[in-house]
Amino acid sequence: MGRLEQRVALVSGAASGIGAAVVTALRAEGAIVVGGDIQEGEGCRYLDVTDPESVTAMVAHCVATHGKLDIVVNVAGIGVSRLIEDVPLEEWKRILDVNLTGTFLLSQAAVGEIRKTKGTIINMASVAGVRATPYNAAYCASKGGVIMLTKSMAIELASAGVRVNAICPASVDTPFLRNFEIPDGADMSLFDRARSPMGKLVDPAEVGATVVFLASDDAATMNGTALVIDGAATA
Numbered sequence: 001m002g003r004l005e006q007r008v009a010l011v012s013g014a015a016s017g018i019g020a021a022v023v024t025a026l027r028a029e030g031a032i033v034v035g036g037d038i039q040e041g042e043g044c045r046y047l048d049v050t051d052p053e054s055v056t057a058m059v060a061h062c063v064a065t066h067g068k069l070d071i072v073v074n075v076a077g078i079g080v081s082r083l084i085e086d087v088p089l090e091e092w093k094r095i096l097d098v099n100l101t102g103t104f105l106l107s108q109a110a111v112g113e114i115r116k117t118k119g120t121i122i123n124m125a126s127v128a129g130v131r132a133t134p135y136n137a138a139y140c141a142s143k144g145g146v147i148m149l150t151k152s153m154a155i156e157l158a159s160a161g162v163r164v165n166a167i168c169p170a171s172v173d174t175p176f177l178r179n180f181e182i183p184d185g186a187d188m189s190l191f192d193r194a195r196s197p198m199g200k201l202v203d204p205a206e207v208g209a210t211v212v213f214l215a216s217d218d219a220a221t222m223n224g225t226a227l228v229i230d231g232a233a234t235a
């Protein structure tokens with residue numbers, strides 16, 4: 001018997017990388033999973049986390065189809081690496097909009113249902129929200145924001161039996177990382193501080209397994225944490 005039998009989960013950013021691995025991991029533990037994304041993916045419904053109507057419709061779909069909502073995993077995210085002088089305002093806003101406001105919007109839309117089930121919300125932050133990397137101001141700011149959003153909601157919802165946690169992976173082997181371009185003029189020595197002493201990337205399945213743990217009763221008192229998976233990069 002899986003650890004998440006009968007639980008209904010909603011995962012954003014489910015079409016690719018970490019989101020797809022989270023869907024697989026939750027299903028393997030018996031959860032009923034609804035995935036959402038702006039791009040097509042196996043079993044994914046359309047979901048734009050920056051659109052209040054889209055997130056509301058997605059939560060309504062989960063409840064209408066499966067009767068309840070126990071787990072929300074906010075995975076959708078984007079990032080672009082640039083020198084600070086070169087960050088266009090629109091790009092800054094877009095990164096904050098998807099990573100931070102999108103996490104807020106889906107959590108806010110779901111929280112009424114999550115209160116009913118004494119469920120849980122898990123946010124994909126990043127090690128970049130704990131220890132900054134250069135040429136990534138908007139991304140680092142957004143992920144730092146996700147961690148504080150997580151902690152604030154955890155305190156606010158604790159007495160209702162709702163847990164809210166964040167996961168902070170270092171570099172995970174996904175399309176996001178493979179498409180990552182270091183801008184011209186970057187000082188490569190500034191990246192040394194972010195290097196993992198283990199010298200390896202994080203496997204998306206490891207992030208999926210961490211989501212399962214945080215969603216399960218094994219983590220019944222874990223609340224408001226920002227759980228780092230970084231091979232000791234920030235140790």
Ligand SMILES: NC(=O)c1ccc[n+]([C@@H]2O[C@H](COP(=O)([O-])OP(=O)(O)OC[C@H]3O[C@@H](n4cnc5c(N)ncnc54)[C@H](O)[C@@H]3O)[C@@H](O)[C@H]2O)c1
Nearest residue numbers: 013016017018037038048049075076077126171172174176
């Ligand atoms: N890959 C890494 O090294 C790494 C490390 C730490 C944290 N993260 C975080 O993990 C999350 C997933 O990253 P990934 O590596 O799987 O990236 P990815 O690019 O493979 O997947 C991200 C998914 O989010 C979706 N998405 C983007 N905008 C969206 C929107 N407005 N609404 C709904 N879906 C949207 C994309 O279509 C894509 O399917 C992101 O939040 C990212 O910041 C990634």
